[in-house]
Amino acid sequence: MSDDGAGRTPETTSRDGSPRQAWAGLPWLVRTAVLWSACLVVVSAGLYLVGRIAVLLAPLAIALAATVFLTALLDPVLLRLRRLRLPAALAALLTVLLLLGILVGVGALVWNLTASQFSELSEELQRGLQRSRDFVTSTLPVSDQQLDRLIDQGRQALSQGSLDPVSGARTVGEVLGSALLALVLLFFLLKDGRSMWHWVLDRATGPNRAVAAEAGRIGWRTLGAYSRGTMMIAAIDAIGIGLALVVLRVPLALPLALIVFLGGFVPIIGATVTGAVAVLVALAANGPVTALLTLAAVIAVQQIEGNLLEPLIMKRQVRLHPAVILVAVTAGTLIGGIAGAFVAVPVTAVIWRIVDTVQQQRESSVAG
Known part of the structure; x- marks a missing residue:
């Protein structure tokens, strides 16, 4: 074993040194992984705790x-x-x-x-x-x-969860x-929301007040744009699929269009499930040919909405990657059921915009 010139081996120095020296002696990749893992654990625990409290209440x-x-x-x-x-x-x-x-x-x-x-x-x-x-x-x-x-x-599983x-x-x-x-x-x-927000801002001092004001403004604008955009997209899906059902003479066109409208508030998953219900009813009523035509109409409406209308309606600052949406909807469903699926995406979009705004504000203050 080699000597470092002071009568101590590297192993002894690392073992007898301070925790700061031991931490500095770790490779940068290990230190980065440890820090990110600790942050991820803390954030996940906080989100889980908030979710469990929301379920209890x-x-x-x-x-x-x-x-x-x-x-x-x-x-x-x-x-x-x-x-x-x-x-x-x-x-x-x-x-x-x-x-x-x-x-x-x-x-x-x-x-x-x-x-x-x-x-x-x-x-x-x-x-x-x-x-x-x-x-x-x-x-x-x-x-x-x-x-x-x-x-x-499946019936036994459902009967076990039935309510008295x-x-x-x-x-x-x-x-x-x-x-x-x-x-x-x-x-x-609606009556006092702005005065409530100004009261909260008055409790912030220094540069944090400007950051909080900007983050709150961006977050509220994002939620408003998401709410209105989601309603417009759900209405477009319902009208398009409903017209297709009427043209194909599928019964229950209006109730199915209403179901599609409600499902539109759950991105990706809601449209898929409600579209499958429409195809199933078309199959039962008019046979496989009408069901295939209904499936083609559902896919066409969703493709037009997702690739053409959604970017125009939702704008770039509100849109999330489909992978993020799927993860958010799944997590919301596991934590809060149907209600969690409805609120998961807007909550994720607002949090992302607030974090991004705070980061930009801090970078601009450091650069200035």
Whole structure:
């Protein structure tokens, strides 16, 4: 073993030196990996903790998420009413009443036109599933007994998670309570949201105030653009696929278009699932040729929307890579179920824009 000239071997120096010297003696790649791993663990633990708290307080979390989403969506309406010199309370009340009028009007219209058809939807889906079953058993090396066994296992899993009447009534009460809470909070955020934000900014001092103001402005603009853009894209998908279903004379075109519209709020996965439902109903009602044409129409509408309309509507600062969207939707679904899938992407987009803005502000201050 070689000597370093002072009577100590390198191993002894590393073992007897201070922790700082031992850390400096590590290769730079190891130090970088350790730091990034520690940061990743801390961030992941924080996000997991926030997610678990949101799940425990699910009615409150859903009400808050819906309130913020609707506030960002309706903020332009409030600003236009404020330009007419209306008081803040009256402008907020009119905005909430406009939202309720639209929801009630659309709901009544859809119910009047399709109430008699909703009972047929389950029957059409059953026939579609039966045809799909026949196709699977005749094409793939799967017997009827094996398929029945898989279906029974799925039914048992669903029955284990079924709710009793008491739990069902409690769930309905929680949903109604969350909706009422969201409406009340929506009124107050529309009325006093800006003054609340200025109060928060007044508590920040020095250069942090400018950074917080810019990050908040960019984050709010991103959420508003995402909310309005997502609604427009969902409406385009619903109109395009609905028209295709009408042309192909697929029954239940309006309910299916409504399902496509709701699924459009979950990027990528929602459009895929709702499109599959439309194809399944077309298969059950009109056969495989109509189902293939419906599938072609669904793919065409989604390709036009994803490659042409989405970049124009969502703008570059709101868009996320599809891989990031899939990871965010999957994580949101695992943590919060359907509600988590709805809010995962906007939360990710806002956080990304805020972090990017803070980083740019710090770089510009260092350069200055």
